[in-house]
Amino acid sequence: MARITYIEFSGVAHVVDVAAGLSVMEGAVKNNVPGIDAECGGAMACGTCHVYVDREWLEKTGPKSADEDQMIGFAVNIEDNSRLACQIKVTDALDGLVVRTPERQHD
Amino acid sequence: MEETLSEPLDVPSHVPADRVVDFDIANDPALKHDVFKRLADIRDHAPKVAYTPHNGGHWLVFDREYLQQILMDGETFSSTHLGGMIPLGIDPPEHAPWRHLLLNHFGPAHVRALEPFVRSRAEELIGKLDGAKSCDFLKAVAEPMPVSVFMEIMGLPLSRFDEFRGLAVLALTPPEDGEDMNERMAVHGKIMGVLGELIADRKREPKDDLVSKLLADKIQGREITDQEMMSICYLQFLAGLDTVTNAMTYGIRHLAKNPSLQEEVARDRSLIPAMVERLLRLYTFVNTQRVVMRDVELDGVTIKKGEMVWCMLWAGSNEPGGETEGPRHMAFGGGHHMCLGMHLARLELRVMYETWFEHIGRFSLAPDDRPAMRGGSVMNITRLLLNLEPLKILA
Numbered sequence: 001m002a003r004i005t006y007i008e009f010s011g012v013a014h015v016v017d018v019a020a021g022l023s024v025m026e027g028a029v030k031n032n033v034p035g036i037d038a039e040c041g042g043a044m045a046c047g048t049c050h051v052y053v054d055r056e057w058l059e060k061t062g063p064k065s066a067d068e069d070q071m072i073g074f075a076v077n078i079e080d081n082s083r084l085a086c087q088i089k090v091t092d093a094l095d096g097l098v099v100r101t102p103e104r105q106h107d
Numbered sequence: 108m109e110e111t112l113s114e115p116l117d118v119p120s121h122v123p124a125d126r127v128v129d130f131d132i133a134n135d136p137a138l139k140h141d142v143f144k145r146l147a148d149i150r151d152h153a154p155k156v157a158y159t160p161h162n163g164g165h166w167l168v169f170d171r172e173y174l175q176q177i178l179m180d181g182e183t184f185s186s187t188h189l190g191g192m193i194p195l196g197i198d199p200p201e202h203a204p205w206r207h208l209l210l211n212h213f214g215p216a217h218v219r220a221l222e223p224f225v226r227s228r229a230e231e232l233i234g235k236l237d238g239a240k241s242c243d244f245l246k247a248v249a250e251p252m253p254v255s256v257f258m259e260i261m262g263l264p265l266s267r268f269d270e271f272r273g274l275a276v277l278a279l280t281p282p283e284d285g286e287d288m289n290e291r292m293a294v295h296g297k298i299m300g301v302l303g304e305l306i307a308d309r310k311r312e313p314k315d316d317l318v319s320k321l322l323a324d325k326i327q328g329r330e331i332t333d334q335e336m337m338s339i340c341y342l343q344f345l346a347g348l349d350t351v352t353n354a355m356t357y358g359i360r361h362l363a364k365n366p367s368l369q370e371e372v373a374r375d376r377s378l379i380p381a382m383v384e385r386l387l388r389l390y391t392f393v394n395t396q397r398v399v400m401r402d403v404e405l406d407g408v409t410i411k412k413g414e415m416v417w418c419m420l421w422a423g424s425n426e427p428g429g430e431t432e433g434p435r436h437m438a439f440g441g442g443h444h445m446c447l448g449m450h451l452a453r454l455e456l457r458v459m460y461e462t463w464f465e466h467i468g469r470f471s472l473a474p475d476d477r478p479a480m481r482g483g484s485v486m487n488i489t490r491l492l493l494n495l496e497p498l499k500i501l502a
Contacts, residue, residue: 037434041175045206045445048434070207074214106434107215107450 002095006033006051009103018090024099025049025085035101042086044068048105049085050075054098061088061097077102116160121409128153131161131482132394132417138482143390143421150422156406165396165415169422171429171437173405177397177418178442184397184416186444193338195346199443204327209339209447211324212317218450221256225455228255229462236495237466241473244491245356248459250276253351256455257344262316263305274298279349280489281481302340306333317343347448349485350393351455354438356488357390358383358456359463363472363493373464381432383456388436391424392486395440417484468496 004027006014014034018027028036028049037048044067053061058081064072068087072078085099118127130149132138137145155170168174177184181198189196194205211217232248254272258265277294305318313319321331321339331339362369372378395418399410410416423437430436439446446452473492481487 039434039439039441039449040443040445041179041441043179043441043443043445045441045443046449067203067207070210074210074216076215107219 002090002092002097004090004094005096005098006035007098007100008035009101020091022090023086024051024088024090024094024097027090028085035105036085037105038086044071044084044087047071047074047084050078050102050105051083051085051099052079052102053081053083053088054100055081057094057097057099060093075102076104076107117164118158118160119164119411121411122158123408126154126156126158126408128157128159128167129161130157130159130167132159132167133162133483135482138486139478139480142392142480142482142486146419146421147425150419154406156408156410163415165417166410167417167419168405169419170406171423171426174418174420174423174437175441176405177416178395178440178444181443183400183403185400186397188396188398188415191338192342192345193335194447195342195444202443206443206447208321208324208326212320213447213451215450218454221259221451222454222458224259225252225256225458226462228252229458233459233462233466238497239495241492241494244359244493245352245489248463249352249355249359249491252355252459253348253455256351256451257347260317261302261305261340261343262309262314262318263301267301271301274301275344275348279345281483281487298344299337299341302337302344306336306340343448346446347451349487350446350448351452353392353485353487354387354390354452354456355459356491357392358386358460359470359493360472360488360491361386361389363470363491366469366471369469372460376461376464379457379460379464380453383453383460384434384436385432387438387456388424388431391421391436391438392488393420393438393440394418394484394486395420395444396484421486466498468498470495 001020002018004016004018004024006028016027016031016033023042025036025038025042029038039048040046061083064083068084072082072084075082128149135145150169153169156173157167159165159167168177185198186196187198191197194202194209197205229252232251236242236247251272254275255265255268258271263271274294274297278298282291309319309322313322321336324331372382397416399412399414399416401412403410420437420440439449470493473494475492479488479490
């Protein structure tokens with residue numbers, strides 16, 4: 001279990017407990033956190049679960065795979081801390097994680 | 108007097124009786140009048156995972172979570188029944204390199220570059236309706252528009268538009284009962300002929316089109332073979348034409364039945380992108396299929412290796428109590444095979460609606476003498492007769 005804070009572009013924060021084994025994307029969708037579309041359901045096929053990982057957490061969330069790196073190229077307004085939330089697996093070590101959602105997931 | 112009873116259809120012994128629905132997804136007569144009303148009726152009375160003995164016997168899945176699970180798990184729920192078509196008929200992990208190769212040509216930025224072309228075609232087609240009192244929207248707009256876009260992307264010259272549209276219509280119109288299937292196969296042969304010629308031409312002399320770009324691409328360090336090129340191009344043809352036609356036609360049909368929505372959008376075009384998503388959701392018309400690779404349990408029933416599962420995506424888009432707005436519908440499927448052309452489809456739809464409201468005033472359904480819809484894996488609408496009113500400047 002990890003307590004994750006999702007901060008919307010507007011600044012509204014949503015704090016939810018997410019079971020280990022789920023992804024950061026699933027944690028948002030299952031708890032109706034807005035700002036993450038995740039249209040494909042977590043297959044790295046759509047690039048619409050884009051989040052910015054709080055810089056303090058970049059090390060713990062780990063590196064992107066080559067596939068994720070390519071897919072995230074299709075997201076809007078990417079930064080060096082951009083990730084696809086479906087590719088971040090929740091573990092107890094991510095307790096306290098903070099991610100921000102972008103202004104929009106689509107053009 | 109002797110009476111002949113027809114034999115009931117066979118239901119395999121592992122299928123519990125309470126899972127069986129008597130529903131022919133291809134030929135059910137009620138589907139022809141309104142596929143979505145009929146699907147709602149079936150969904151409301153069927154278990155989440157049901158079995159129909161029609162069309163050789165197959166499963167029907169109506170539950171969003173199960174649908175996601177199926178579409179995410181290509182190892183169990185395979186697409187290999189599609190004969191290896193690239194990339195739709197390939198399972199992970201072999202699928203990923205192909206998907207990524209094509210994404211480089213269908214991502215949001217590539218699609219954005221097509222907007223001026225799409226808009227000029229929409230202007231041309233919808234502009235022709237200025238002053239018209241009625242039309243068949245499908246023939247006037249929804250059918251020609253995606254054909255032009257396909258030709259533009261591929262690099263087929265628009266001077267061949269009439270010829271190619273004719274072939275596309277023949278190939279993609281759902282078969283009538285008793286139709287000569289050899290003739291249909293011949294049409295598909297002709298299309299492959301056109302595409303084969305195109306590939307050969309671009310090999311000799313590359314241009315700025317998808318075929319030339321793919322020929323210059325590498326797949327896992329090697330060149331794409333002619334056969335693979337044909338598979339990709341042909342799938343683009345099969346996947347990108349009648350789907351857009353249907354989405355446009357079902358959408359305009361919805362608007363034709365809802366004058367207050369027409370008025371709202373006519374006054375404020377910024378509502379169009381959200382409306383596009385809502386209409387894709389309401390009229391999710393594709394039922395995608397998977398073949399099961401190992402015995403698997405779903406919703407407490409065993410689905411046996413080799414059986415077919417039909418993903419009833421409309422049900423996944425429209426769960427009672429579920430979301431009704433936003434892009435998280437299942438019109439583009441889901442999982443690793445999620446529609447590669449979704450950005451292009453959204454662009455074509457948005458531009459079509461924007462252009463439509465620039466030219467057309469109020470519009471309504473015109474009486475039609477026969478039903479125009481079809482069941483099957485793509486639930487087609489084949490005609491949409493409209494009465495049109497001239498554009499009035501709104502106060």
